[in-house]
Every structure is written in structure tokens, then in C-alpha cells.
Amino acid sequence: DSGVTQTPKHLITATGQRVTLRCSPRSGDLSVYWYQQSLDQGLQFLIQYYNGEERAKGNILERFSAQQFPDLHSELNLSSLELGDSALYFCASSVGAGDGNTIYFGEGSWLTVV
Amino acid sequence: GQNIDQPTEMTATEGAIVQINCTYQTSGFNGLFWYQQHAGEAPTFLSYNVLDGLEEKGRFSSFLSRSKGYSYLLLKELQMKDSASYLCAVRSRADRGSTLGRLYFGRGTQLTVWP
Numbered sequence: 001d002s003g004v005t006q007t008p009k010h011l012i013t014a015t016g017q018r019v020t021l022r023c024s025p026r027s028g029d030l031s032v033y034w035y036q037q038s039l040d041q042g043l044q045f046l047i048q049y050y051n052g053e054e055r056a057k058g059n060i061l062e063r064f065s066a067q068q069f070p071d072l073h074s075e076l077n078l079s080s081l082e083l084g085d086s087a088l089y090f091c092a093s094s095v096g097a098g099d100g101n102t103i104y105f106g107e108g109s110w111l112t113v114v
Numbered sequence: 115g116q117n118i119d120q121p122t123e124m125t126a127t128e129g130a131i132v133q134i135n136c137t138y139q140t141s142g143f144n145g146l147f148w149y150q151q152h153a154g155e156a157p158t159f160l161s162y163n164v165l166d167g168l169e170e171k172g173r174f175s176s177f178l179s180r181s182k183g184y185s186y187l188l189l190k191e192l193q194m195k196d197s198a199s200y201l202c203a204v205r206s207r208a209d210r211g212s213t214l215g216r217l218y219f220g221r222g223t224q225l226t227v228w229p
Contacts, residue, residue, distance in 0.1 A: 002156060033217070043157070043201065043219040056216045090156060102147070103217055105156040 003027065004106035006091050012112045018079040021109045025072055025093030031055075032074040033094075033103060034066055038087040049074055081113045116140050118220035120202050125226045126192050134187045134200050134223045142207025147217065148176050148187045149201040157201055160187070189225075197227045 003026035013019055025032050034046040036059075045058035049068035060066075063081075068074040078085060088108045094101040117139040126132040138146070145164040149157035163169055163178035163185060175188040187200055199222040206216055 002158070004156075035219075042221040043203075045216055045218065048216060058216065088154070102159050102162060104159060105149075107156045108154075110154075 002104040002106065004091055004093050004104055006089075006106035006109050008109055009107065010110045010112075012114060013081060015081055015083060015113055017081050017113075018077065019081065019111065021076040021078070021089055021091070021111075023074045023076070023091030023093075023106060025074070025091075026104055029093035029095055029104075030072065031094045031101070032068055032072070033092040034060075034074070034076050035090040035092065035105075036087050037090060037108075041087075043090070046076070078111070083113050086111060086113045116204060116206065116218040118202055118204055118218060120200075120220045120223045122221065123224045123226070125228060127228050128192055128194060130192050131188065131190050132192060132225065134189070134202075134225065136185045136187070136202030136220060138183050138185070138202070138204050138220075140183075140204050140206060140218070143180060143183075143204065144207045145205040146176075146178055146185050147203040147205065148174075148185075149203060149219075151199045151201055151222065153199070160200075192227045194227050194229065197225060199224050 005024040007022045030051045033048045036044045046060040047066050048056040066076045090108045092103045092105045094103045120136045148160040151157040161176035168177045173190045178185045201222045202220040203217045
């Protein structure tokens with residue numbers, strides 16, 4: 001158990017819908033990362049927050065958005081869902097800035113868009 | 115940008131030793147990680163190298179050569195439970211104005227251990 005908690009574990013929804021994935025980082029970690037893993041793409045970095053502020057952006061679609069709240073939990077919002085958005089979405093956390101910060105992953109949220 | 119290459123698949127037998135190679139090209143290198151991922155589960159941290167040389171941790175060791183853009187993960191005394199995907203990930207040097215660097219993952223090497 002990495003200490004990173006993600007909900008829901010599984011989610012099935014229809015195209016065009018909107019879902020919210022939730023993440024609680026490890027106790028004491030200030031950085032939260034979101035990754036998307038699909039069969040054909042591998043692990044793709046989406047976005048990173050540090051202490052409530054967006055710090056890095058990867059291949060995140062405009063239909064997707066995220067935020068980190070004052071209690072450091074984070075939410076990833078996926079809207080106007082398409083079949084291709086079906087993937088495993090991982091949240092990860094690390095202590096914070098600087099070198100040598102190991103990133104620990106949650107168990108992931110399986111999203112199936114039908 | 116980042117370019118990380120590792121073999122797609124490898125097989126080995128129980129008790130054997132296997133070496134999984136990873137080569138990378140990055141605009142700014144700030145550390146290399148190895149993660150293990152069983153199908154449908156979270157990647158779990160195995161090792162971290164930022165300086166050249168070998169880091170040993172039990173049955174697993176990881177090596178880094180920054181000048182060659184090369185790393186390997188060495189797994190000894192293989193067990194059936196080691197069958198998993200092994201992900202090489204490179205941390206980039208932080209963007210200007212930030213002290214944080216993001217992690218770029220390779221596609222992973224699927225290792226199958228046979229009895």
C-alpha cells in the first residue's frame with residue numbers, strides 16, 4: 001500500500017458524460033501527479049500540482065481539468081467523454097520540490113466509456 | 115523532449131538473472147527511476163539513480179551511465195512473482211521558474227518468468 005488513495009476504483013459511463021476522479025496523496029506529500037495509462041500509449045503524464053498550484057502540464061486534453069484543494073487532495077475532471085478516454089488513470093504523489101523525490105502511485109481508477 | 119527506449123518483452127526462467135536495458139535522450143536529465151507494474155495494478159517504486167554507477171537493493175540492482183544515456187535493471191534469482199512490466203522513467207530538469215521536474219515513462223518491458 002503506497003498511501004495514495006484513489007476513488008472510484010472502477011467507473012463505467014457513456015460517451016458525452018462527465019466524471020470526476022479523486023485522489024488523496026500520502027500524508028505529508030505536497031505534490032500530486034495525474035497519469036493516464038492505456039494499452040497503446042503506456043503511462044502518459046497529464047498534469048502536476050504542488051501545494052495547490054499547477055506546476056507542470058503534459059498531454060492533457062482541453063476537455064480534462066484538475067485541481068488541488070487546500071487539504072491537498074486532488075480531483076481530475078473528465079468531460080465530453082469519448083470512447084478513446086477509456087483508460088486507467090493513476091494519481092501519484094511525492095514529498096515536494098527538488099531532486100530525489102520518489103513518486104508513489106495510487107491503485108488507479110479504471111474508466112470505461114461505452 | 116524526451117525519448118525513452120526499452121525492450122517490449124523478455125522471458126527468463128526461475129532462478130536465472132535478467133538484465134532489462136533502458137536508453138534515453140533528454141533535454142535535461144535529473145534522475146532515472148525503475149518501477150514494477152503488475153497488470154492492472156499501480157506501478158511500485160524499485161530504484162532511483164542520479165549518479166553514475168550501480169545501486170543494489172536485494173535481488174534488484176540498477177545501473178546508470180549518464181554519458182551514454184543508458185541504464186539497466188538487473189534482477190537476480192528470478193521468481194515467478196517477478197513476472198510484470200518494468201518501467202524506466204526519467205526525471206527532467208525542472209522548467210525555468212520551477213524547482214520541480216516531471217517524470218517521463220518508457221513503454222515498459224513485459225517480463226515473463228517461466229518455471
